[in-house]
Amino acid sequence: MKHFLKKIGLFLSPIAVFFISFGVWNHRYLAAPRVTNSYCLNEKLYRAPYDTLDVLAIGSSMTMINLNSEVLVNGLANPRFYNFGSWGFNIQDVYSFTELLVERYKPSIFIIVSNAVDFRPKDLEYDINEVRLYLKSSCRSLGYLNYLDLKYFIKKTMENRENMSAPDIYSSLFFDQWGGVALHKEGFEIRKYRWNHGLLFDQLLESNYVELEEICRVLNDRSTKLFFVLSPLREGLVDDNYRKSIKLHADRVRGIVESKGGTFVDTTLYKWEDKLFVDGTHLNADGGCRLSEILLQAIGEKK
Amino acid sequence: MLFNSIDFAIFLPIIFAMYWGLGGRIRLQNILLILASYVFYGWWDWRFLSLIVISSLTDYLLALGMGPATDKRRKGLLLCSLVVNLGLLGVFKYYNFFADSFVDAFSLFGTDIQRSGLNIVLPVGISFYTFQTLSYTIDVYRRKIEPIRDGIAFFAFVSFFPQLVAGPIERATHLLPQFSRNREFNYDQASDGLRQILWGFFKKIVVADNCAVWANQIFDAPEQYHGSVLLVGIFLFAFQIYGDFSGYSDIAIGLSRLFGFSLMRNFAYPFFSRDIPEFWRRWHISLSTWFRDYVYFPLGGSSGTKWKSVRNIFIVFLVSGFWHGANWTYVVWGLLHAVFFLPLFLMGNHRTHTGPIAHGRMLPSLRESRQIACTAILNGFGWVLFRSATLSDAMQYFRKICTHFFVSFDGFSVPDLKIRYLLVPVLLLIVVEWIQRDGQHGLDFTNLSIPRPARWCVYYAIIGLLIFMGGRSQDFIYFQF
Numbered sequence: 042m043k044h045f046l047k048k049i050g051l052f053l054s055p056i057a058v059f060f061i062s063f064g065v066w067n068h069r070y071l072a073a074p075r076v077t078n079s080y081c082l083n084e085k086l087y088r089a090p091y092d093t094l095d096v097l098a099i100g101s102s103m104t105m106i107n108l109n110s111e112v113l114v115n116g117l118a119n120p121r122f123y124n125f126g127s128w129g130f131n132i133q134d135v136y137s138f139t140e141l142l143v144e145r146y147k148p149s150i151f152i153i154v155s156n157a158v159d160f161r162p163k164d165l166e167y168d169i170n171e172v173r174l175y176l177k178s179s180c181r182s183l184g185y186l187n188y189l190d191l192k193y194f195i196k197k198t199m200e201n202r203e204n205m206s207a208p209d210i211y212s213s214l215f216f217d218q219w220g221g222v223a224l225h226k227e228g229f230e231i232r233k234y235r236w237n238h239g240l241l242f243d244q245l246l247e248s249n250y251v252e253l254e255e256i257c258r259v260l261n262d263r264s265t266k267l268f269f270v271l272s273p274l275r276e277g278l279v280d281d282n283y284r285k286s287i288k289l290h291a292d293r294v295r296g297i298v299e300s301k302g303g304t305f306v307d308t309t310l311y312k313w314e315d316k317l318f319v320d321g322t323h324l325n326a327d328g329g330c331r332l333s334e335i336l337l338q339a340i341g342e343k344k
Numbered sequence: 345m346l347f348n349s350i351d352f353a354i355f356l357p358i359i360f361a362m363y364w365g366l367g368g369r370i371r372l373q374n375i376l377l378i379l380a381s382y383v384f385y386g387w388w389d390w391r392f393l394s395l396i397v398i399s400s401l402t403d404y405l406l407a408l409g410m411g412p413a414t415d416k417r418r419k420g421l422l423l424c425s426l427v428v429n430l431g432l433l434g435v436f437k438y439y440n441f442f443a444d445s446f447v448d449a450f451s452l453f454g455t456d457i458q459r460s461g462l463n464i465v466l467p468v469g470i471s472f473y474t475f476q477t478l479s480y481t482i483d484v485y486r487r488k489i490e491p492i493r494d495g496i497a498f499f500a501f502v503s504f505f506p507q508l509v510a511g512p513i514e515r516a517t518h519l520l521p522q523f524s525r526n527r528e529f530n531y532d533q534a535s536d537g538l539r540q541i542l543w544g545f546f547k548k549i550v551v552a553d554n555c556a557v558w559a560n561q562i563f564d565a566p567e568q569y570h571g572s573v574l575l576v577g578i579f580l581f582a583f584q585i586y587g588d589f590s591g592y593s594d595i596a597i598g599l600s601r602l603f604g605f606s607l608m609r610n611f612a613y614p615f616f617s618r619d620i621p622e623f624w625r626r627w628h629i630s631l632s633t634w635f636r637d638y639v640y641f642p643l644g645g646s647s648g649t650k651w652k653s654v655r656n657i658f659i660v661f662l663v664s665g666f667w668h669g670a671n672w673t674y675v676v677w678g679l680l681h682a683v684f685f686l687p688l689f690l691m692g693n694h695r696t697h698t699g700p701i702a703h704g705r706m707l708p709s710l711r712e713s714r715q716i717a718c719t720a721i722l723n724g725f726g727w728v729l730f731r732s733a734t735l736s737d738a739m740q741y742f743r744k745i746c747t748h749f750f751v752s753f754d755g756f757s758v759p760d761l762k763i764r765y766l767l768v769p770v771l772l773l774i775v776v777e778w779i780q781r782d783g784q785h786g787l788d789f790t791n792l793s794i795p796r797p798a799r800w801c802v803y804y805a806i807i808g809l810l811i812f813m814g815g816r817s818q819d820f821i822y823f824q825f
Contacts (some may be wrong), residue, residue, distance in 0.1 A: 042364060042529045049538075052800065056807065189350045193812045 063195070070205050074184030074196035076175050077167035080197055081105075082127040084214055086172065087181055090146075095120035097148040098221075099138060101130040102323060103272045104154040108336070109121040110221035116337035117150075124220035126154070129164045130173035137169050139259050145176055150340065151260055154270040154332070156322060157290045160249040208326075211235065211319070222324035224319050235320035238280040250293060257301030266343065267303035269294065270336055273313040275321050304338045308332055345387035347595045348549055355384065356599070363603060374500040377603070381505035385468070392467035400502040402428045403477045407484040407491040418485055425481040433474045436467055439669030469509030471667055475634055477502050480516035482638055489517050497523035506599035508773055510592045512610040514629035515637075519607070527604030532790070537601030539787040539803075544594030546786070546806050549814040550769045552587030555580040558766065563731050566741045571749030574741060578724045581731050583770050586615065589628070594785055605741050609784065613777050616701050616708075618715035620684040620722060621694040631667070635660045650690070657689060658682050668730075673738060677729040684722050700782055769813060 064071065072080075073087030081102075096117060098104050104126025114122055125142065135153060143151070175184055185194075201214065208215040208225040211232070215222055253269075260267045271291055274283070287309055295305040315326030324332060345352050359380045366372045386393050392731060413421065480501075483489045492498050501520045507513075562569060562577030569577075583680045593610035600607045610630050617623035624632050640660045646653040658679070666679020688694040697715075702708045708716065725742075732738035776786045783791070787806075 042531075045529070045531050045534055048535070052803070055804070186350045186354075192814060195811070 063198070067198045067202060070096070070192050070198055070201035072201055074175075074181070074188040075151075075190045075193045076172060076184060076188050077165060079127060079129055079165050079167075080200070081214060082130070082165065082167075083197075083217075084126055084201075085127050085215075085220060086175060087184070088220060089125065089176060090121070090123050091179070092121065093323050094123055094146040094148045096122040096150040096152065097125065097142060097146055098123070098152040098154065099125040099130070099135055100153045100155050101126060101144065101159045102128045103156060103159065104152070105220070105330050106222050106224055107324045107332050108152065108154050108221055108270075109223055109326065109333040110217050111218035112330045112333035113337065114219065116333070117340070120150075120212055122219050131159045131161060131163050131165075132249040132252045132256070133163045134165055135159075136256050138172075139256045141169060141173050143175070143259065143263050143265055145173075150263050150268065151169060152268045152270065152336070153256075154272050154336075156272040156274065157245055157287070158322060160245040160290070162244070162246055173302065211323075221329075223329055224323065226316070226319070226325040226327065229319055229325065231319060236275070236318075237278070238321045239274060239283065245290070250297060253294065253299050254301070257298055257303050259302045260303065267298065267301075268306060268336060268339060268343075269298045269303055270306040271309055271331065272322065272332070273308045273311065273324075275315055275318045277315055278312055278321050304339055306336055308335050311335065347592070347599075348545065351387065355380075357372050357767075360602060364529055368528070370526060371494075371496060372526070373590075374523055377500045377505070378496065378503060378601055381500070381503035381508055384505040385503065385508060385603065387623040388468050389465075392470075395436070395467055395470065396503055396756050397475060399429055399432065399474060399477050399581060400499045401680045403502075404492075404495055404498045404713055407481050422481055422485040424625050425478065429474045429478050429667065433470060436470055438466075454825045460552045470517075472511045472513055473502055473508055475513045475631075475667075476516075479513070479634065479638065483516050489520070492524070494524060504600070504605070506596040506605075506609055510596070511588070511628075512593055512596065512608050513634050514607060514630065515634075519605070522605050529604065531605075532603045533604070536554065536788065536790060537598040539789065540594045540598035540601070540785045542598075542803060543786040543809055544596075544598060545768075546585040547591030547594065547773065549591075550587075550772050550809050552584045552591060553814065554769065555584035555587065555767050558763070559584050559731070563741075566737075566744055569744075571745040571747075574745045575724075578727050580766075581727050582615075582720070582723065583773070585727070585730070586611075587773065590614075590775040592681045597785075613781050614691070615720065615774070616716060616778065616781060617719050618712060619688060619693075619719055620681065621688055622697040623723065624681070624685070625698070631664070635664055639663060646689075653689070654686060657685060661685065671733075673729045673732050676735060676738075677726050680729065681728055702781075766814065769809065 073083040076083055076086055085105075093126070098108055105124060106126070107130070108124060108126070110122065110124060114120065123146075132155070139151075142148075174179060175187075178184070200212075204210070204212050205212040206215065207213055208223065209227065209229040213222055213224060217223065241269070255266060271294065274287070279287070291305075291307050291309065295307070298305040311331075313331075314329070317324055317331060319325050345355060360375070363373055363380075365378055366376065382393055382396075385396065403425055406425045410418045410421050480489070484491050497520070500523050501514075501516070504514075504519070559577055559581040562573060563581065566574055566577070578812075590611035594670060597607045597610070608630055610628060611631065612626040614623050614626035617626050640656055643656040643659060644652055645656060661674065661678040661682035663678070664679075665674045665676070668674040668677070685694065688696075701716075728741050729738045731734075732741060773786075780786050780788055787802070
């Protein structure tokens, strides 16, 4: 038996050495457990606070990138804040998470930064009950046991090395302490395709407007103030047809949000210069500051 | 608990250490095995443990009763065992099927009957442990084995976790005495067991789980693809089910060897079979021999008239199909194999290929290659039935292959999974198993003198494949049976 165990130990030692070295080399970038099929959301959930929050933001990359955490936190006198915004989140996802997050974090202010792109069909896959258990657990590192996927772990850890240290790339996950990502305009290599990519209004799903209504209802029932921010589009993309479609969408969303006691903040009514964008819909850090100031003003007016 | 889960990776070393830590105290080891097996099974749904306990207790007591009884009483006790075990199986596995078929049959005649509100959940592996415990009472009845007095050994035999949920379906004559014998740790047996486990994981995680992604996509929406893609779907499903089930058996056998037990072989490279009868001697051996010993022979086997033998073969294949699931697709699958089997049986050629294939040669002869290919094609028809949800789905699949056969793979893609990467493990599986066709499993190095560094490189390469080419985790297909 001793001989057998010794041999196993000897056989496993190179594997252990590999993983230990890998862990030490990448200790700042270790990928989060694969709770969902979204790499970004997994990182967000892993870093989510254990304590309750005063202000909570959720939505797509529009929420993660276009909302500047520092401006918001300073403007609201240092509330407990976390930005759950994540790539690919649509309104249906926001709805799935709303009840869970409100119950778990009990925020008094709930922010969604969005535009029509978030009303397209759903991409993400997750079991909301699993996410609930994961967020409620007192040690999320145990998630490595429940959601073990070594291939994913190694691959995403390598990706994290770049994404978590570069604030000037599209795939940046250079999180600030509140979960937001402020994209630096210096050194940002803008890609033509993304710069000219706008919104496809024919892909909007009717059901997402119904989901939005449900989100508003849940928040209203729990006396949580909703601030729904309509994110701007790069001026160069907007022609008359576009403007019309945006207005239709904005009016519809405003109607839903305001009928349930929420606040609709339409930033498309402001002038947005191209230098504030990194592509058709995402703002750089300066743009994020501007959007957050507009939001702060709306929050101030509501107080 | 799944073998390919982190829970099991923690569970196994703990049980292994405790088991051998008990030294030669068989009784304590058996108690530990019962507890471990119940935890292993209860991880899915602890409520179904009661079925295993009922089955074990019934057969233990009935067999004890058979010992001193008269022949008539023995028959009665055996009947009791059959009623209890097959009754449980019937209720939990076939109730929904019979209720629905009953309603469908009446609706054919225009009478609408309300469907039953009962939706009974199928307990994992019920067909496997029911057949295993039945083999005990039947063998006691036939006086092939003495009834065992040691209840702990018997309960451990029925619930032995490595093979509890997906076999191999062991015979009491083979496995039960091992629970009463002193078990000593054997280095060679344990290390070969580990190799077999590693090979089983390769088949399950790398081959089956990857094939499953494609096969599921094709079988779930066959109307979206050309015939060429549907053929690829059959090929992939064949490797999925083989990798999945034989992988499980390899892991089960390997685990048993770690604990000092020897289980029967369940697969002997069935894809190298030269005809359908040989396929059935190589595929799910523990089940086909079970049917042979407990259904076919008692019916008279091939000793009576030709007509009787044909009837018996049909019955065995029909029951075998039905054993796989409460669905007409399995029944037709079983009958189809009977149809494939019978011509060779009637010509007396069903035992032509009992020896090794390409013996003493590196490659199969042209004739053997042709035979292997023909057998694979015949099996392909069966796999469509086996995988389809309904008979009409299967018919639609066949129809599409015949009427829309273009060599085109348009619209056939799975994100993050490229088919050329999938071909590598499938080819590796075929090549390794071909080379090892005289061995017990793909990594059976017992008769080969390969230096340790080379062997270890093979193991590390397989572990690398498990990590980097592992598919999305899927349940073992045979759990549903």
